[in-house]
Amino acid sequence: MTSTTFAVRQATGPTVEAEAVVSPVPFSARYDLDRTTGVISRGDHPLLGTSVRDRILIARGVQGGVAAGWAFLSMRDLGVGPCGLVFGATNPVMVQGAVTAGLPIVAGVDDAFFDAVSTGDVVRIDPARREVAVVS
Amino acid sequence: MRLTAFEREVLDGSHGDALAGVLREQVSVGEFFGADRLVEISNAHFMGDREVFGQAGLDYLTRLVDAGLTARVPTTRNAQSVDLEHAQLFAQSADLIEGEQRTRVLLRDLGVSAVNTCIGYQTVYQPRFGEHVAWGDTGTVAYANSVLGARTNYESGAAGLAAALTGRTPEYGYHLDTHRRANVRVRVSAALTDVAEWGALGTIVGERCRGYWNVPAIELAQARGPVSDQLKHFGASLASFGSMAMYHVVGITPEAPTFEAANRGREVLDEFEVTDADIEAALAREFPGGGEVDLVVFTAPQLSFFEAKQLADGLRGRKVADSVRLIATTNSMTFEALSEHGHLAAITDAGGVVLRGTCWYVMDPAAQRDTFGWRNLVTNSxxxxNIIRAHGYRPALRTTAECVEAAVTGRVSSR
Known part of the structure; x- marks a missing residue:
């Protein structure tokens, strides 16, 4: 198995490895997701109908508001949430929400990572080493 | 991070495991963003209700209450998902209603004032220039930083509550001078008279310059000095479309006597002009040829007294079309004032519904769409x-007067 590793500038949480869901548009927990099922529900979203359940959610940017702070905790409780988050740039809400839910989150990832990763790839987040890797 | 003796004691568990856990979350966030320390705050505002936090949130609050924790600073709650008086009218689920009733008890025990408003800065508490606070709701953050010169980051539900319980928050981002400098320059030649047009400006700037760390400076060529409600809609839209937490309006907001003063040497990422044609294009994105409308909604943010008075003046003596539901939301303080002055009656006599303590988009609008068959929506917000598309609606942005006409005629105007 080969892996390509990328450095990240900001990171917190445990190490996790899972299948990726790569959003080509900025991510918002309130605008994009049905938070009871973990399925992307926004009508004009390129990934409409895709589940983030037990996957690593990846996007270059984020948008929207404070709902994400509770959304990750709530989705984890329902067993429908992502298991990790990777953003090019993020806002505090995503980080606060991830920390409350015990999810790993990294940001400040090299742009090349987003060119290298696709939905369905296996990705590993290692916050302690400040790394994210495309494993296969 | 450099922690005080008190903060180290808390982390060591001397003040209980629950408070240690709360502060540990704050330190993790602070370390993520490279904060040197925590800063004491004077006020907290947070979002928390059954619709956004589910059973997990109720369990989270219950653990804090059981541990005997209470807010260390005055703390308010944002707009929430149920107006108990109107819950049946909107077919809200028993789960939401019961969740709200349980949440109110928990919040009282935590020392949180459940004023249920996203316009607290217009009705409850206005921090002074330079005051450090920890506010949730992105629109309130934009207003606090930009218009009042107070200092806060976006504080999500649990994070805003954590700040209330510890009386502090990590010092990074908009608590620091360096991040408050403008790095986008927008020259606005558009006239901008209605709140919808200010919201459209937020759409244009937010979409083009999206990013929490970007700070636009707006230079107005002809628009008159904006009033509080216009800045409220601009900031709410900017936050929604652009995830932005601060802006300057040159010559208007307190940290921008000039563009140079707002910028203070920060590299400018983008510079552009917004014209009347740009605003018109934003308003005409949906229903450019007009069309039938199911819902007319005045919300996001809740209406101030004068916004609601404008709505009442537009509806007085008229009738909302039978095919249309008109909804306006505000907080309890404004609701009572509207009632005293006869404006509430003007809206309800026309067939409108005024909800208090909620903001319509957090009232499970997808369920309402299914129940009532609503789809086409007109709003001045x-x-x-931006939000309501995710819930299966087709929304149109129009001026306040056009929204009133849509409510009365059952048709949204062409643009």
Missing amino acids: AKLV
Whole structure:
């Protein structure tokens, strides 16, 4: 198995490895997701109908508001949430929400990572080493 | 991070495991963003209700209450998902209603004032220039930083509550001078008279310059000095479309006597002009040829007294079309004032519904769409337009007067 590793500038949480869901548009927990099922529900979203359940959610940017702070905790409780988050740039809400839910989150990832990763790839987040890797 | 003796004691568990856990979350966030320390705050505002936090949130609050924790600073709650008086009218689920009733008890025990408003800065508490606070709701953050010169980051539900319980928050981002400098320059030649047009400006700037760390400076060529409600809609839209937490209006907001003063040497990422044609294009994105409308909604943010008075003046003596539901939301303080002055009656006599303590988009609008068959929606809130698509609606942004006409005629005007 080969892996390509990328450095990240900001990171917190445990190490996790899972299948990726790569959003080509900025991510918002309130605008994009049905938070009871973990399925992307926004009508004009390129990934409409895709589940983030037990996957690593990846996007270059984020948008929207404070709902994400509770959304990750709530989705984890329902067993429908992502298991990790990777953003090019993020806002505090995503980080606060991830920390409350015990999810790993990294940001400040090299742009090349987003060119290298696709939905369905296996990705590993290692916050302690400040790394994210495309494993296969 | 450099921690005080008190903060180290808390982390060591001397003040209980629950408070240690709360502060540990704050330190993790602070370390993520490279904060040197925690800063004491004077006020907290947070979002928390059954619709956004589910059973997990109720369990989270219950653990804090059981541990005997209470807010260390005055703390308010944002707009929430149920107006108990109107819950049946909107077919809200028993689960939401019961969740709200349980939440109110828990919040009282935590020392949180459940004023249920996203316009607390217009009705409850206005921090002074330079005051450090920890506010949730992105629109309130934009207003606090930009218009009042107070200092806060976006504080999500649990994070805002954590700040209330510890009386502090990590010092990074908009608590620091360096991040408050403008790095986007926008020259606005558009006239901008209605709140919808200010919201449209937020749409244009937010979409083009999206990013929490970007700070636009707006230079007005002809628009008159904006009033509080216009800045409220601009900031709410900017936050919604652009995830932005601060802006300057040159010559208007307190940290921008000039563009140079707002910028203070920060590299400018983008510079552009917004014209009347740009605003018109934003308003005409949906229903450019007009069309039938199911819902007319005034919300996001809640209406101030004068916004609601304008609505009442537009509806007085008229009738909302039978095919249309007109909804306006505000907080309890404004609701009572509207009632005393006869404006509430003007809206309800026309067939409108005024909800208090909630903001319509957090009232499970997808369920309402299914129940009532609603789809086409008109609003003067650009923020609502951005949010409501995810719930299966087709929204149009129009001026306040056009929204009133849509409510009365059952048709949204062409643009």
